[in-house]
Amino acid sequence: MASTETITFESHPGWTLQARFFRDVTNAEEVGNLIVAGKLPVKTSVINAKLVPDVLPLYAAGDKTLRAHKSQKGLTTRTLGSELVFNLSGSKHIREALTKFGVKSKDCTSVILAWFEKEGEMEEEGGDVSGLVKGSAGAMADLASAADIAEVRSHYNITDEELSTSSLTDCVVFRIGAKDFLDKKSGK
Amino acid sequence: MTEEEQVVGLVPKCKLVCQGAEGRVFETRYFKRRAILKQRFDKMYRHPILNKKLTRQRLGMEVKGMMKARKLGIRTPTVLLVDTETNSIIMDRVEGITVKDWLRKGKYTEEELGRVLSAIGTQVAAMHDGSLVHGDLTTSNIIVREPSLELTFIDFGLSFNTVAQNGPEDKGVDLYVMERAFLNAHADKPGLFDKALEAYSQKTNQWKSTFNRYSEVRMRGRKRSMVG
Numbered sequence: 001m002a003s004t005e006t007i008t009f010e011s012h013p014g015w016t017l018q019a020r021f022f023r024d025v026t027n028a029e030e031v032g033n034l035i036v037a038g039k040l041p042v043k044t045s046v047i048n049a050k051l052v053p054d055v056l057p058l059y060a061a062g063d064k065t066l067r068a069h070k071s072q073k074g075l076t077t078r079t080l081g082s083e084l085v086f087n088l089s090g091s092k093h094i095r096e097a098l099t100k101f102g103v104k105s106k107d108c109t110s111v112i113l114a115w116f117e118k119e120g121e122m123e124e125e126g127g128d129v130s131g132l133v134k135g136s137a138g139a140m141a142d143l144a145s146a147a148d149i150a151e152v153r154s155h156y157n158i159t160d161e162e163l164s165t166s167s168l169t170d171c172v173v174f175r176i177g178a179k180d181f182l183d184k185k186s187g188k
Numbered sequence: 189m190t191e192e193e194q195v196v197g198l199v200p201k202c203k204l205v206c207q208g209a210e211g212r213v214f215e216t217r218y219f220k221r222r223a224i225l226k227q228r229f230d231k232m233y234r235h236p237i238l239n240k241k242l243t244r245q246r247l248g249m250e251v252k253g254m255m256k257a258r259k260l261g262i263r264t265p266t267v268l269l270v271d272t273e274t275n276s277i278i279m280d281r282v283e284g285i286t287v288k289d290w291l292r293k294g295k296y297t298e299e300e301l302g303r304v305l306s307a308i309g310t311q312v313a314a315m316h317d318g319s320l321v322h323g324d325l326t327t328s329n330i331i332v333r334e335p336s337l338e339l340t341f342i343d344f345g346l347s348f349n350t351v352a353q354n355g356p357e358d359k360g361v362d363l364y365v366m367e368r369a370f371l372n373a374h375a376d377k378p379g380l381f382d383k384a385l386e387a388y389s390q391k392t393n394q395w396k397s398t399f400n401r402y403s404e405v406r407m408r409g410r411k412r413s414m415v416g
Contacts, residue, residue: 010219067198120352164259165261166258177269178267180270182252182255
């Protein structure tokens with residue numbers, strides 16, 4: 001049985017994000033297709049673990065997602081699940097974010113399965129779809145070893161200078177937390 | 189009310205650390221880390237629409253300034269979250285003390301003092317060469333970590349990206365603000381700023397134009413004369 005990490009949010013009492021990590025996944029593309037077809041629960045995300053070096057980015061993106069969920073403006077994407085993936089990317093391009101951080105590609109072999117849960121809310125559908133993922137379960141602590149550092153750096157545009165003063169995780173979290181202001185296309 | 193814990197920008201357990209003219213700074217926790225929450229508050233005397241625009245703009249200035257500084261190899265706090273709904277920035281808490289306190293405590297050797305001052309000069313020069321102007325270079329806005337003496341620059345709320353034609357003026361003013369800050373906060377220790385400026389001059393590649401303008405700014409003060 002895979003070990004599930006429960007992330008609780010100080011700012012959103014009652015909400016948790018459950019996360020599981022799988023490596024050597026053989027059917028990522030299939031699961032990705034299910035997501036795209038809208039066949040998976042709306043609170044569930046399937047994330048390409050290659051671009052996530054730590055749990056903290058998940059936490060920051062999750063916090064952002066829940067804040068958007070509670071705000072008047074609402075979510076940018078359609079579901080909580082996709083919003084989490086979108087927020088992880090640190091960019092404003094929804095499609096680009098979903099293709100990059102989603103799993104709908106042949107060469108995606110490590111996957112994070114994450115789903116939001118709200119205390120006291122009976123779910124008509126459980127967010128946990130671990131049964132669908134064909135791979136071996138790992139611990140969330142293994143994220144760092146599964147991440148492709150070169151790709152993380154090129155996606156988030158992290159320079160040597162910045163990395164000399166700060167950890168990779170911090171560089172990534174900075175971009176997730178501040179994404180509303182960093183993307184040049186954002187305008188006013 | 190200083191010791192009271194309150195909920196700020198959805199984050200519980202915030203302890204007020206200090207209050208400025210534009211915002212309040214709280215200490216809190218964010219996902220297993222010690223964090224600082226900086227919230228800008230509404231100015232009641234401003235028109236609500238203008239207020240919203242200005243607040244958002246300044247939030248952006250701060251975050252963008254930090255990002256730019258990081259890309260130039262300067263340590264800044266890591267931003268963990270920016271919330272435009274509550275106008276707050278959550279960033280990790282930097283360990284260490286302000287250069288101001290460090291200088292006042294006076295527990296350093298001559299060699300350490302020299303290292304810190306020249307590091308200040310070098311890093312400000314790196315910022316300026318990357319056309320980033322900090323806008324509020326005081327000794328309380330630089331944190332020094334012991335024993336490594338690494339510097340972290342904080343409070344980019346007034347920072348901006350200068351364009352080529354205003355470069356010397358903006359940088360000159362930035363240096364002048366720094367000189368005044370050194371003079372006012374550390375009047376008992378003269379010559380500190382000169383050491384930092386010397387390191388600056390060695391690092392920067394725009395020394396001539398910046399220095400000329402800086403001398404001009406010194407003569408007239410920070411504000412440009414509007415006469416004529």
